[in-house]
Amino acid sequence: MSHSVGLFATEKNFLEFFIPPSTLDIALNSIAEQADISIIYDYDLVQNSYGHPVIGLYTIQQALGALLKDTPYAASKNKAGIFTLIARDLQAMPPQIPPPMAITTPYLEETLVTGYRSSLQRSLFIKRHYEGVIDVIQAQDIGKFPDANVAEALQRITGVAIERNGGEGQYLTVRGFGPEFNTTLINGRTIATDNQERGFSFDILPAKLISQAQVLKTPNAIQQDGSIGANIQLTTPRPFDFINSKDLSYFAASGQITQNSISHKNTLETFALASHNRQTGNSKVGILAAIVDSNRSNRTQGYSTEGFRNTDIRVLSENKEQVDTIKNAYVPRSFRLYQTEAEREQTSMVIAGQAQWRVDTGASLNSSIDILSTRFNDSAMLSGFQAYFEDSFLEISLDENNTATQFVRAGKDTLAQLPDDIRQQLGGSAQGNDSILVDKSRPVANELYGINLEWDSHFPQSQSPYQITLDYAYSQAENLTGGLPFSSQGFSATSDAKWTLGTTTQAPSYSFGDSQVTDHPLAAHFLGRFGGNTQDTIREFEITSKWELDNNDGLKAFTGGVLQHRRVKQYTSLETTYPRNCAYCGRHNVFSAHALAALGLEYSDVFQVVPITADFAGGLDHQAPNAWYRYDIDTLTTILESDAFINAGPIDPQTIRDRFGITDSFSGIGFDAIELERASYRIAVTVNSVFGQLDLAGQWGSLLWSGNIGARYSTTETIAQGTQAQVASIVRASDDDQLDITYLADQPYTNKHRYDHVLPSVNFSFNPSALWYFRLSSSKTITRPNLYDLGQEARLHPRAGSAIQYQGNPNLLPYESINTDLAAEWYFKENSFIGINLYYKSISHFVSAGSQSIEIDGTHFTQIQPTNQESAKANGLEFALQHTFLSGWGLQANYTYTASSAQFLIDETNTGTQTFAIEGLSPTTYNLVGFYENSRFSARASFNWRQEYLRAVVGAQSQPESAQS
Numbered sequence: 001m002s003h004s005v006g007l008f009a010t011e012k013n014f015l016e017f018f019i020p021p022s023t024l025d026i027a028l029n030s031i032a033e034q035a036d037i038s039i040i041y042d043y044d045l046v047q048n049s050y051g052h053p054v055i056g057l058y059t060i061q062q063a064l065g066a067l068l069k070d071t072p073y074a075a076s077k078n079k080a081g082i083f084t085l086i087a088r089d090l091q092a093m094p095p096q097i098p099p100p101m102a103i104t105t106p107y108l109e110e111t112l113v114t115g116y117r118s119s120l121q122r123s124l125f126i127k128r129h130y131e132g133v134i135d136v137i138q139a140q141d142i143g144k145f146p147d148a149n150v151a152e153a154l155q156r157i158t159g160v161a162i163e164r165n166g167g168e169g170q171y172l173t174v175r176g177f178g179p180e181f182n183t184t185l186i187n188g189r190t191i192a193t194d195n196q197e198r199g200f201s202f203d204i205l206p207a208k209l210i211s212q213a214q215v216l217k218t219p220n221a222i223q224q225d226g227s228i229g230a231n232i233q234l235t236t237p238r239p240f241d242f243i244n245s246k247d248l249s250y251f252a253a254s255g256q257i258t259q260n261s262i263s264h265k266n267t268l269e270t271f272a273l274a275s276h277n278r279q280t281g282n283s284k285v286g287i288l289a290a291i292v293d294s295n296r297s298n299r300t301q302g303y304s305t306e307g308f309r310n311t312d313i314r315v316l317s318e319n320k321e322q323v324d325t326i327k328n329a330y331v332p333r334s335f336r337l338y339q340t341e342a343e344r345e346q347t348s349m350v351i352a353g354q355a356q357w358r359v360d361t362g363a364s365l366n367s368s369i370d371i372l373s374t375r376f377n378d379s380a381m382l383s384g385f386q387a388y389f390e391d392s393f394l395e396i397s398l399d400e401n402n403t404a405t406q407f408v409r410a411g412k413d414t415l416a417q418l419p420d421d422i423r424q425q426l427g428g429s430a431q432g433n434d435s436i437l438v439d440k441s442r443p444v445a446n447e448l449y450g451i452n453l454e455w456d457s458h459f460p461q462s463q464s465p466y467q468i469t470l471d472y473a474y475s476q477a478e479n480l481t482g483g484l485p486f487s488s489q490g491f492s493a494t495s496d497a498k499w500t501l502g503t504t505t506q507a508p509s510y511s512f513g514d515s516q517v518t519d520h521p522l523a524a525h526f527l528g529r530f531g532g533n534t535q536d537t538i539r540e541f542e543i544t545s546k547w548e549l550d551n552n553d554g555l556k557a558f559t560g561g562v563l564q565h566r567r568v569k570q571y572t573s574l575e576t577t578y579p580r581n582c583a584y585c586g587r588h589n590v591f592s593a594h595a596l597a598a599l600g601l602e603y604s605d606v607f608q609v610v611p612i613t614a615d616f617a618g619g620l621d622h623q624a625p626n627a628w629y630r631y632d633i634d635t636l637t638t639i640l641e642s643d644a645f646i647n648a649g650p651i652d653p654q655t656i657r658d659r660f661g662i663t664d665s666f667s668g669i670g671f672d673a674i675e676l677e678r679a680s681y682r683i684a685v686t687v688n689s690v691f692g693q694l695d696l697a698g699q700w701g702s703l704l705w706s707g708n709i710g711a712r713y714s715t716t717e718t719i720a721q722g723t724q725a726q727v728a729s730i731v732r733a734s735d736d737d738q739l740d741i742t743y744l745a746d747q748p749y750t751n752k753h754r755y756d757h758v759l760p761s762v763n764f765s766f767n768p769s770a771l772w773y774f775r776l777s778s779s780k781t782i783t784r785p786n787l788y789d790l791g792q793e794a795r796l797h798p799r800a801g802s803a804i805q806y807q808g809n810p811n812l813l814p815y816e817s818i819n820t821d822l823a824a825e826w827y828f829k830e831n832s833f834i835g836i837n838l839y840y841k842s843i844s845h846f847v848s849a850g851s852q853s854i855e856i857d858g859t860h861f862t863q864i865q866p867t868n869q870e871s872a873k874a875n876g877l878e879f880a881l882q883h884t885f886l887s888g889w890g891l892q893a894n895y896t897y898t899a900s901s902a903q904f905l906i907d908e909t910n911t912g913t914q915t916f917a918i919e920g921l922s923p924t925t926y927n928l929v930g931f932y933e934n935s936r937f938s939a940r941a942s943f944n945w946r947q948e949y950l951r952a953v954v955g956a957q958s959q960p961e962s963a964q965s
Helices: 024-035 060-068 115-128 139-143 150-154 412-417 420-426 593-597 633-640 653-660
Strands: 002-004 015-019 039-041 054-058 073-077 083-087 134-138 160-165 168-174 183-186 212-216 231-235 247-259 266-280 283-304 308-316 323-332 334-358 364-388 395-398 404-409 432-439 442-456 466-480 484-492 497-500 509-511 523-530 532-548 555-575 608-611 627-630 681-700 703-724 727-732 739-743 747-767 772-783 794-797 804-807 815-829 832-856 859-884 889-900 924-933 938-946 949-952 961-963
Touching: 015 024, 015 060, 024 039, 024 060, 024 115, 054 060, 060 073, 115 134, 115 815, 115 859, 115 889, 115 924, 150 160, 150 168, 150 212, 160 938, 308 395, 308 420, 323 395, 323 404, 323 420, 364 484, 364 627, 432 627, 432 633, 484 633, 523 555, 523 633
Parallel strands: 039 083, 183 231, 804 859
Antiparallel strands: 002 039, 015 054, 073 083, 134 212, 160 168, 212 231, 247 266, 266 283, 283 334, 308 323, 334 364, 364 432, 364 442, 395 404, 404 497, 432 484, 442 466, 466 532, 484 523, 497 509, 532 555, 555 681, 608 627, 681 703, 703 747, 727 739, 747 772, 772 815, 794 804, 815 832, 832 859, 859 889, 889 924, 924 938, 949 961
16 A cells, blocks of 8 residues: 655645646655645556646646546545545446556555655655756755755755855855856845845855755746856745645744854754634635744854965075065965854844635636845954065075975064165065954845736636736845954064965964064054945846647647846945055054053953964964964054054154044044945846747657747846046055055946847656656856946055956856756656756856956056956766665765866966866765654754865966865
8 A cells, every 4th residue: 555645735725736647656646745635545556557647726626536537546535634546336437548658666565755755755746847957955855954054955956066154055056157157036036145246145044944945957938047057946935835724823933052163152043933824715815924043153263375476576595695586486475374253143034925816717816925034144253363475585495386385584683684785675574473353244134025916717627728927026135344344463573484385284384483472562553444335136027928728739838928137236345545554554563551551451451362272273283373362453443543552653653643644633533444436336237038938748659758948038238337546656655565556536437238148948858657757958048247347447456566456347248058958867766766967068258357467657466357258168967866765764865077178277276377267166076865754753964075176266366266165
């Protein structure tokens, strides 16, 4: 006997069924899944019998009647609401049509499907009956286990990898294509992003607020365009999802505690959902509210060089009588040991309402309202030790790529002993050793509102059923990260400092004689506020019509519609400009007891020692500083802006005031950020689309097939607005490598750009038996450029030796890709399958960040500008396995391999010779999930692995950046 179990059941409501031609055991399981009912039947009797397809709106009784028409069976319902398959009077029945193909591999003889196994079964049902390549996670899968957010749940899907931030998944990569290549929709609507890019930040979205997630890897004409990687469709819960009776109130709540392994702090997440539905006559209405509140503490430790610079360096000769110049050497920007402590507060809420009115014939008017709101505040502060390297060295060792492996920088004692002319030729100051503080907070607000109206005449008696849908959405995201402080206070080394290159698993070593950080009092150096505020606003309006076609030639439905998508991304730069941020540069004014006492402070009140222990960042088994100082940024600002500290010297107080452009006390003025118009922009994008698609289905002998053919025509207009200013003069600071840049008057600009595309798509599925499915898909897709690349303004990074000009390009064209997919799937047992996918993408108009050397007012700059200049090809293989056992155990495993003609050579990251590659592409990823479940207990363990990948072709210091998962 086989027993298919659903969660809830209701007999009077019309439900939408999709039961293609199949054997009765599969069809009965599908009805039980889609209607959430229980059906008992004898597997041996029905395994080789075929029923009729059931596609459309039916009551449960109508669906079972339509399925079992002209078969020897009927469905009987008992008082408990359980359906049982019974035999009819065989003499009164017409003869059975022989099945197209006998099923030789039976499913489990008795199966009870609940919980996590039920969610897997539902996901497989969608995957099985989708014409293209799709992967699905259901609510029980996403919300039941402690995934921090949707990204971490989706990383178990074949071909999906994540990029983490603060220990949590933030961005998705699909088949090697990063977040900008993937579109993310919630309830079919584009959601705004809180960054300057197109990629959605999944860490702001709790997993428990999502009822279903689909990753569509092969597009059709109905889907919104814009994704070469994948179209990610997320669905939030709605009240009709919880209908179980005429009047139903539903409530669920949960709590979750986690602990950070470094800080050992516990964090709490709470979840609550309430839903109420009411049905009277031919109408029903429901409302739902869900909320997730979490407070997470997180501490991370690490080390970095901030990238390697390609620059000309000055090296003292062995006899110390001259200074040699070495061209195009690669030297690290800094040596940094850091610790980030974050307190993450998040409150996310979903409110949904649904209403339906049904006429006597079965047609209905449906409406829904969806509200998603999230408030996310990641208060993160990075503190640490940093040695910032200039271009002068006493000694240096370079490898065959001209990359530094070891060097010695001068301390104050050595510089004092050098002849004046040699010291001037060598240039630079004594090696600085700083305690830094960087505010990396991320306060985010994100909202999505949507309203949907649908007229549906799709009922069994209709000769031409159709649907008309109107949908309007508004989404807004805001990220207030402008004017966050960066502070670097330290001391100049007395003895010479030595740096040695580390390995991929070991930090570089660094020492400055026999002394330690705690042997030196700190002196004032650099303080500024940087960053910008981002606001993203999206408005969408879509009209869609669908007509069902009762056509024996294979035409089943036609869907057509129009969409207008309007988006505005605005970035406002807020910075402390030079020379105000460098008022104390040079580490001259010591935080002495006398200067602090004038403010009623002691040294220990302001600066606290953070020791660097042996187990720091996983273990440091070489020379490293013993500590750094941590301090409060507001207290430090008060000290630096006080007359008492200004007058303490040794820098002339008037010099400091001159750097601020004032004559008297400047308390409360000096380090504030101001709006920098020449680094701000506003990008408006309008996309108008019209689309049409034919759904097809038929049978060739014993081969069942279905598919769709369609096309989408889209026009895109971008308007880039902002302010640009020409450089008047550039002067290097006397005590630092900062550049003092003076600009001419700001000039506003407006740049318009328009392009259009026809995007065809074809998807077909073939199933020669109920167990085998073969798929073929081909399409043309586009991905529009990242919005921050479309500004016309030039943004300057003013550091001598590593000066960079970031130049936008408002005339960028979108990436274009021709895609082909081949897939084979074998559903060898109930809730079990093996699948293999082959895919190929040919991409043109690839946007790559080209770089060139330019001079501005006699100063060397590296200009970085995105341009359409490359083509690339990517191909790969996906393998997936899912199997459940009678004992309650189960296994999921998948493997993805991707190759590309634009794959980056990780072992050449320091040479700077490769300027084009697909960012985010990991050649290999795989996932393993084992689970156990019975009626009382469930558990799951998962392992995810991602090969090293390129994070950015042009990263820190204009050099490539790679990352390990």
